[in-house]
Amino acid sequence: xxxxxxxxxxxxxxxxxxxxxxxxxxxxxxxxxxxxxxxxxxxxxxxxxxxxxxxxxxxxxxxxxxxxxxxxxxxxxxxxxxxxxxxxxxxxxxxxxxxxxxxxxxxxxxxxxxxxxxxxxxxxxxxxxxxxxxxxxxxxxxxxxxxxxxxxxxxxxxxxxxxxxxxxxxxxxxxxxxxxxxxxxxxxxxxxxxxxxxxxxxxxxxxxxxxxxxxxxxxxxxxxxxxxxxxxxxxxxxxxxxxxxxxxxxxxxxxxxxxxxxxxxxxxxxxxxxxxxxxxxxxxxxxxxxxxxxxxxxxxxxxxxxxxxxxxxxxxxxxxxxxxxxxxxxxxxxxxxxxxxxxxxxxxxxxxxxxxxxxxxxxxxxxxxxxxxxxxxxxxxxxxx
Amino acid sequence: xxxxxxxxxxxxxxxxxxxxxxxxxxxxxxxxxxxxxxxxxxxxxxxxxxxxxxxxxxxxxxxxxxxxxxxxxxxxxxxxxxxxxxxxxxxxxxxxxxxxxxxxxxxxxxxxxxxxxxxxxxxxxxxxxxxxxxxxxxxxxxxxxxxxxxxxxxxxxxxxxxxxxxxxxxxxxxxxxxxxxxxxxxxxxxxxxxxxxxxxxxxxxxxxxxxxxxxxxxxxxxxxxxxxxxxxxxxxxxxxxxxxxxxxxxxxxxxxxxxxxxxxxxxxxxxxxxxxxxxxxxxxxxxxxxxxxxxxxxxxxxxxxxxxxxxxxxxxxxxxxxxxxxxxxxxxxxxxxxxxxxxxxxxxxxxxxxxxxxxxxxxxxxxxxxxxxxxxxxxxxxxxx
Numbered sequence: 001x002x003x004x005x006x007x008x009x010x011x012x013x014x015x016x017x018x019x020x021x022x023x024x025x026x027x028x029x030x031x032x033x034x035x036x037x038x039x040x041x042x043x044x045x046x047x048x049x050x051x052x053x054x055x056x057x058x059x060x061x062x063x064x065x066x067x068x069x070x071x072x073x074x075x076x077x078x079x080x081x082x083x084x085x086x087x088x089x090x091x092x093x094x095x096x097x098x099x100x101x102x103x104x105x106x107x108x109x110x111x112x113x114x115x116x117x118x119x120x121x122x123x124x125x126x127x128x129x130x131x132x133x134x135x136x137x138x139x140x141x142x143x144x145x146x147x148x149x150x151x152x153x154x155x156x157x158x159x160x161x162x163x164x165x166x167x168x169x170x171x172x173x174x175x176x177x178x179x180x181x182x183x184x185x186x187x188x189x190x191x192x193x194x195x196x197x198x199x200x201x202x203x204x205x206x207x208x209x210x211x212x213x214x215x216x217x218x219x220x221x222x223x224x225x226x227x228x229x230x231x232x233x234x235x236x237x238x239x240x241x242x243x244x245x246x247x248x249x250x251x252x253x254x255x256x257x258x259x260x261x262x263x264x265x266x267x268x269x270x271x272x273x274x275x276x277x278x279x280x281x282x283x284x285x286x287x288x289x290x291x292x293x294x295x296x297x298x299x300x301x302x303x304x305x306x307x308x309x310x311x312x313x314x315x316x317x318x319x320x321x322x323x324x325x326x327x328x329x330x331x332x333x334x335x336x337x338x339x340x341x342x343x344x345x346x347x348x349x350x351x352x353x354x355x356x357x358x359x360x361x362x363x364x365x366x367x368x369x370x371x372x373x374x375x376x377x378x379x380x381x382x383x384x385x
Numbered sequence: 386x387x388x389x390x391x392x393x394x395x396x397x398x399x400x401x402x403x404x405x406x407x408x409x410x411x412x413x414x415x416x417x418x419x420x421x422x423x424x425x426x427x428x429x430x431x432x433x434x435x436x437x438x439x440x441x442x443x444x445x446x447x448x449x450x451x452x453x454x455x456x457x458x459x460x461x462x463x464x465x466x467x468x469x470x471x472x473x474x475x476x477x478x479x480x481x482x483x484x485x486x487x488x489x490x491x492x493x494x495x496x497x498x499x500x501x502x503x504x505x506x507x508x509x510x511x512x513x514x515x516x517x518x519x520x521x522x523x524x525x526x527x528x529x530x531x532x533x534x535x536x537x538x539x540x541x542x543x544x545x546x547x548x549x550x551x552x553x554x555x556x557x558x559x560x561x562x563x564x565x566x567x568x569x570x571x572x573x574x575x576x577x578x579x580x581x582x583x584x585x586x587x588x589x590x591x592x593x594x595x596x597x598x599x600x601x602x603x604x605x606x607x608x609x610x611x612x613x614x615x616x617x618x619x620x621x622x623x624x625x626x627x628x629x630x631x632x633x634x635x636x637x638x639x640x641x642x643x644x645x646x647x648x649x650x651x652x653x654x655x656x657x658x659x660x661x662x663x664x665x666x667x668x669x670x671x672x673x674x675x676x677x678x679x680x681x682x683x684x685x686x687x688x689x690x691x692x693x694x695x696x697x698x699x700x701x702x703x704x705x706x707x708x709x710x711x712x713x714x715x716x717x718x719x720x721x722x723x724x725x726x727x728x729x730x731x732x733x734x735x736x737x738x739x740x741x742x743x744x745x746x747x748x749x750x751x752x753x754x755x756x757x758x759x760x761x762x763x764x765x766x767x768x769x770x
Contacts, residue, residue, distance in 0.1 A: 039729060043736035046721065068729045072705050076725060084721045320457050336431065336469045340461060344424060344453045351428035351739055 002208035002235045005267050009380025014259065014286035017376040020267055022140035023205030024080060025088035027055045029267065030283035032369045033090060033291040034362055038063045039083045042296050043354040044362065046085055051332070052359065053366050056088035056140070058291050061133055062097035066116050070136040078138030078184035089139035093130045096148045107147065109167065127171040131179065138184045141208045143238065144172035149216040151244040158216030165214045166228050173232055176209045183207050208235035210269060216241065217250050219257045226261040237262045238269040248278070259286050276305055276368050283372045295365045299357035302346045305364045313357065318343040331363030387593035387620045390652050394765025399644065399671035402761040405652055407525035408570070408590030409465060410473035412440045414652065415668035417754045418475060418676040419747055423448045424468045427681050428739040429747065431470055436717070437744065438751050441473035441525070443676050446518055447482035451501050455521035463523030463569035474524035478515045481533045492532065494552065512556035516564065523568045526593050528623065529557035534601040536629040543601030550599045551613050558617055561594045568592050593620035595654060601626065602635050604642045611646040622647045623654040633663070644671050661690055661753050668757045680750045684742035687731045690749045698742065703728040716748030
């Protein structure tokens, strides 16, 4: 028994308000997922993430595989227990970061050989190995091993990349289904109310696997990718290879092309997006899940998202500004600290700067999605289940 | 009206359990004061410090004077409001850091000329200027401008340094008394229960000024220093120039020499100490206040203080250790995270490492003093007031 996806309301625009039942948490969707690269959402303690209302966070397979290693994490009961995060988690496949971070990489039909960005050591990742690593990590949702097509990519390159991704998707799924019972917390009651009784009746909770739609910026390749993945029957579907440098209208075009092809009764996830107005827009179109490093990465560089637009907190204009970062925000940072203080922390290179800026930006992103959910609930028609 | 020092219990060994009434907080003593160098206890949010039970924290005049500057802080209502810290604060005089951090310094009877470690700009600090800066910052307790005698120092050097420190102490006190009404929050009701009604009757709360006993490692110079400062009549007394590299029995000897000479009815503060067993030892001898960067600085380097001794969390032996950092500690870190996770955060260079390690070490220091207070209360004889 993997996930259950209960739709509560839908809107004429395609937006849907739903509950995604995962082994460790019932996630209210649409949802924004903070990125916890190496087993930590950078600079933010887990209890603060809980207070902020984070329901599901990401872990990066590439990083965790290299350090501390998936085997130690498996022996310690999985990623949830290792980092002490009781709610839901999702791991990427490692593919994206193998391609973007590792120094040397060689792609064959079998898999990818690459060198660690940490120590130059040589590693070989196949779809099967990615599944083994992700099962050891034990996130609620694992992702198929894919090749993320760069932008721009000509048609031949995009076709070849898609061919690889589709073959790897099938191998990922086959291996995952054969081994998903090996998850470190299988048959373990994770704790109420995280596990619904119906899950236990069905043999205890297991991980879910999502397929990833690729195809570059070619609508027909995107369609082909989506249709073939749907045929394979994943637990959910992601749209990958976006936010890789393309103009935003192209991002939107690809999402619009793919969404109608995905099964209505399964969650849909757009990977690596985006700005606050983007995540709101996609959520209203029917995207259920999104993740992005933007709120936390921008925070560490002093870029704050506010109801009045983006501000660069390091600017001199804020030196004696005693107002909160965002006058319309009631997060723990805006309730307590001034722009002047946040500017000072940044100027002084203080660690607290990254923490407070990240907390505010995450509050802004999570609050944005909370409002979207409320508005979908009001605007939408209830689904009779 | 500056401070009130109410002793509750004393022990035959000289230890005293008291309440130090300051404008922003009633501090239970003996107390350990975390160091908030540049307006932040490094890597620890203010609400966490409150949860940990921190009653009074330090700010460093040298750092805050250079960045963001005492004038902006004064215009924003003082340091408490600037950093959003409602409890008590203490600022050092800037002297120690001028001597240890600035690149070029020239000492005359008038004051010290030095270059900023940030941009090489030239600055001149006198006792009067240090008072002006500290009044602008508006901590509950300010410190006289002194010259911290290095170790080792020969007798001639220690005598000369003491001569300067005593002259500067008198100038500090004279200037402070003439200007202490200029504190940014004077005549302002800081908020209950921080200000006792009796303070308001006496013309509203003001800062207090402590003199600093110097004299190197020479008992007679220490005695002379203490006696002359007591004659000047400060609000409290500090023992400075310790923990500068001397052996620990010499530190203890100097403290033992000075303590009996200080007025029983005023708080006594030993600056810049120490290890957990040291602060406990000195507190039992009658020291009321101590501060040290050790718990937070050591934390950032992965050194944790525990009931079972010090541990270097980065050590390989902790790679799969699922126990809490300290099995006898109930701090928010020990309740939630494992040694293996803290080791991983440190290995990965994650910001959360410094935060969690610092929280635990501060909990250990503050907990140590809490236990000392309890034991003084049990062992001590009540003072009839």
